[in-house]
Amino acid sequence: MTNVVAHLALAGLVEEVGEGDSTGGRPPDILRFKAERGCVAGVEISPDFLHFLLADLDGRELERASMALDRRSSTPAAVCTRIGTQVRELLGKHKQPEEHLLGLVVGVPAIVNVDEGVVLALSALKDWNHVSLGSMLATEFKCNTVVENDTNLAARGESYRGAARGEKDFVFIIIGEGVGAGIFVAGSLHRGSQWSAGEIGYLRVPNISREHPTVHQYGKLEKLLGAPGILKSWRANQGSRTRPKASRATEVFDLAAAGNAQAKRLLKQRATILSDIIVDLALILNPSLILLGGEVGNHPLLLEEVQKLLLGSEFAVVRVGLGALGSAAVLWGAICTALEPAIQGLLQSPNPAG
Amino acid sequence: MTNKRSTTSTRGTRQRHALAQPDACEVLQQLREQDFNSQSELARQCGIPAARLAAALSLLAKKGLVERPGGHGSFRIKASYGHVLGVDIGGSNMRIALADMKGTVLSKWSTSTKRTSSPGMVVEQIRTGVTKLLEQASVPRRSLLAVAAGAPGITDADSGVVVATSYLRGWRNVPFRSLLESALHIPAAVENDVRLAAIGEHSAGAARGVRNFVFLAIGTGIAAGIFANGKLVHGADSTAGEVGYMHVPGTPEEVAKRGAPGSLESTIGGEGVRQQWLRVCREARVPPGRDLNATEIFEHARAGEVHAMTVLDQSARVLAYAVYNISLVLNSALFVLGGGVGMSAPLRDATQCFLDQYNEPVPPKLIVSSLGPDAQLIGAIRLALHTAEARLGLKLQ
Numbered sequence: 001m002t003n004v005v006a007h008l009a010l011a012g013l014v015e016e017v018g019e020g021d022s023t024g025g026r027p028p029d030i031l032r033f034k035a036e037r038g039c040v041a042g043v044e045i046s047p048d049f050l051h052f053l054l055a056d057l058d059g060r061e062l063e064r065a066s067m068a069l070d071r072r073s074s075t076p077a078a079v080c081t082r083i084g085t086q087v088r089e090l091l092g093k094h095k096q097p098e099e100h101l102l103g104l105v106v107g108v109p110a111i112v113n114v115d116e117g118v119v120l121a122l123s124a125l126k127d128w129n130h131v132s133l134g135s136m137l138a139t140e141f142k143c144n145t146v147v148e149n150d151t152n153l154a155a156r157g158e159s160y161r162g163a164a165r166g167e168k169d170f171v172f173i174i175i176g177e178g179v180g181a182g183i184f185v186a187g188s189l190h191r192g193s194q195w196s197a198g199e200i201g202y203l204r205v206p207n208i209s210r211e212h213p214t215v216h217q218y219g220k221l222e223k224l225l226g227a228p229g230i231l232k233s234w235r236a237n238q239g240s241r242t243r244p245k246a247s248r249a250t251e252v253f254d255l256a257a258a259g260n261a262q263a264k265r266l267l268k269q270r271a272t273i274l275s276d277i278i279v280d281l282a283l284i285l286n287p288s289l290i291l292l293g294g295e296v297g298n299h300p301l302l303l304e305e306v307q308k309l310l311l312g313s314e315f316a317v318v319r320v321g322l323g324a325l326g327s328a329a330v331l332w333g334a335i336c337t338a339l340e341p342a343i344q345g346l347l348q349s350p351n352p353a354g
Numbered sequence: 355m356t357n358k359r360s361t362t363s364t365r366g367t368r369q370r371h372a373l374a375q376p377d378a379c380e381v382l383q384q385l386r387e388q389d390f391n392s393q394s395e396l397a398r399q400c401g402i403p404a405a406r407l408a409a410a411l412s413l414l415a416k417k418g419l420v421e422r423p424g425g426h427g428s429f430r431i432k433a434s435y436g437h438v439l440g441v442d443i444g445g446s447n448m449r450i451a452l453a454d455m456k457g458t459v460l461s462k463w464s465t466s467t468k469r470t471s472s473p474g475m476v477v478e479q480i481r482t483g484v485t486k487l488l489e490q491a492s493v494p495r496r497s498l499l500a501v502a503a504g505a506p507g508i509t510d511a512d513s514g515v516v517v518a519t520s521y522l523r524g525w526r527n528v529p530f531r532s533l534l535e536s537a538l539h540i541p542a543a544v545e546n547d548v549r550l551a552a553i554g555e556h557s558a559g560a561a562r563g564v565r566n567f568v569f570l571a572i573g574t575g576i577a578a579g580i581f582a583n584g585k586l587v588h589g590a591d592s593t594a595g596e597v598g599y600m601h602v603p604g605t606p607e608e609v610a611k612r613g614a615p616g617s618l619e620s621t622i623g624g625e626g627v628r629q630q631w632l633r634v635c636r637e638a639r640v641p642p643g644r645d646l647n648a649t650e651i652f653e654h655a656r657a658g659e660v661h662a663m664t665v666l667d668q669s670a671r672v673l674a675y676a677v678y679n680i681s682l683v684l685n686s687a688l689f690v691l692g693g694g695v696g697m698s699a700p701l702r703d704a705t706q707c708f709l710d711q712y713n714e715p716v717p718p719k720l721i722v723s724s725l726g727p728d729a730q731l732i733g734a735i736r737l738a739l740h741t742a743e744a745r746l747g748l749k750l751q
Contacts, residue, residue, distance in 0.1 A: 168590070169589055169590045181683070185582050186585065186588075190684070191583075191685070192684055192686065193565065193685055193686060193687040197683065197684055199685070200683060203679050203682055204675060206603070218675070279601075280601075280679065281683065283596045283597055284578070284594065284597060284600075284680055284683055285587065285589055285594055286588070286592070286593045286594040286595075286596075288590035315599065
């Protein structure tokens with residue numbers, strides 16, 4: 001065997017499964033990548049849920065799980081314990097010993113100092129201010145653990161096996177309760193000098209009445225585009241008793257699809273703001289692709305409106321599409337993040353305990 | 355059958371040198387700042403372990419790029435190892451600089467580009483200029499290692515093609531890098547002028563060592579050279595940084611379309627500021643006096659002239675708005691302001707004031723460029739040095 005293959009075999013990553021056809025000399029060995037040699041886990045912390053994904057070294061899904069969180073009792077310690085319990089349960093289900101867990105990556109809806117594993121501020125949950133989640137996870141698990149912002153992971157997920165495969169410069173805009181963006185520049189995630197690149201929820205945009213906006217009539221993007229803001233607008237204008245009720249922002253868009261005039265107007269206003277943001281992102285970063293995701297961003301009618309508006313713009317139109325992984329993007333980004341160092345780790349300290 | 359042991363060791367040496375290449379570039383970068391007395395100090399500055407530093411130094415010493423005069427004592431770049439050329443092409447003139455391996459400029463030459471237009475003519479002028487420079491500095495042609503040129507327009511640095519220019523008339527998809535290489539017979543690199551200036555600021559200006567910053571050129575037009583994670587951002591079609599076209603809040607004094615949004619460039623580019631001034635004077639029924647440019651208007655504002663202060667206030671608000679939004683996307687700590695309008699200290703001060711009022715934990719910092727109109731040329735020299743280093747490494751393999 002060549003040096004490289006010998007090394008891989010020592011690390012337990014490949015095994016011979018037979019011989020191929022000879023093309024003149026000695027028949028070649030057929031090698032198989034032993035994806036079951038280990039596994040990696042991705043976790044997504046959202047204000048109301050914990051989501052889990054266990055995968056083998058090929059990135060193939062082994063198991064998934066979700067559990068509800070109570071915002072008021074979800075302290076960092078409590079969440080860490082629940083993560084520990086659930087991950088071990090998933091490992092057990094697949095008869096994988098804990099030594100086979102080679103990496104754990106956790107996505108949180110907050111700005112994260114990835115180098116130190118510190119969650120800077122998570123306003124939606126109790127006591128989540130400047131939390132050293134990385135060190136807490138390190139006491140819970142022996143393997144390499146990483147904490148990262150969830151939107152960044154979602155962008156990585158789409159790059160790994162979603163709609164952004166092969167795109168070196170793209171932006172994934174996620175519009176749900178809040179608004180954020182994961183940014184890829186020259187093939188790598190861009191985090192910025194203080195880990196907060198892509199905080200587009202704070203962008204100053206003209207308030208709904210765009211007729212004569214001056215600096216004083218600009219507000220935060222999140223207030224207008226996020227799900228709560230859309231619902232608030234819809235309910236605020238509930239003059240007529242015949243106006244249909246909506247309990248979710250997406251229902252307002254559904255009403256627009258069904259032909260409701262006020263819903264259509266609201267959709268058009270929000271789509272206009274979103275397309276202006278997309279134009280600005282295109283001017284600054286010149287991405288080849290913009291993806292939309294999240295509860296609000298995923299709605300096909302919003303994409304359709306945005307595409308129509310962009311066609312009318314004076315600039316070369318950047319391609320806009322929907323994320324392909326839906327709500328699993330964060331988890332797949334976590335798996336992708338865990339895989340490379342996991343395999344590297346095996347290669348660096350090979351242990352024939354495969 | 356070849357002797358297995360000797361093949362392995364040659365491959366091993368080549369591999370060792372190949373791995374040392376990026377470290378070697380880092381070492382050269384550090385040595386350009388200062389000489390070093392000890393290997394451990396140098397290793398620490400480069401952020402690499404001692405063994406890798408030793409490998410890098412051995413590679414560099416072997417090539418003769420680094421010397422240790424006397425066998426011990428400080429390490430330094432052998433400045434006279436070779437020379438590079440930096441070319442800055444503007445709408446009205448072109449400047450070329452000849453520098454040594456440390457980046458020290460040995461001589462400069464310039465000529466007007468007002469009557470030049472075709473790429474062929476520009477390359478001819480460069481060829482003439484290079485000959486003159488070599489004579490001036492008494493440097494032999496064979497010591498030239500690389501040339502880098504900045505073009506005013508959309509430039510694809512990977513392919514070396516100038517896609518479109520603003521003032522050099524009618525350049526469309528010009529294979530400028532090949533033209534330079536054919537004319538000068540040395541490796542060449544091509545970049546657009548704003549990005550070259552950003553390289554200049556990163557290597558020798560206010561953004562030294564800053565991994566995430568924006569160089570914002572505000573003059574007739576407005577464009578940005580962006581550094582992210584320590585590298586220039588080009589974008590998918592080489593058009594990253596065209597922030598002049600961003601929509602910004604309108605200025606209340608715009609009589610015709612009261613408060614309508616305009617583009618950043620049309621509002622606070624050189625002409626935009628002038629237009630604001632004329633409008634403010636018209637509204638106040640005050641004669642605008644002699645034809646002032648943006649810098650002068652802002653100076654008048656600093657001196658307390660009321661109408662100029664209105665223009666400065668409006669312009670600073672708009673610039674703060676744009677900088678804030680760009681910084682949310684990129685999370686750049688620093689914005690370096692250049693260009694005729696951007697270099698105004700009163701504009702910088704007023705804009706920083708507005709930025710500090712935004713609800714941001716750490717507002718982005720604004721600094722006026724210290725390199726001024728030299729930023730591009732310095733950037734060109736730095737790019738030429740990188741190009742030379744990359745080629746030297748390749749030759750070894």
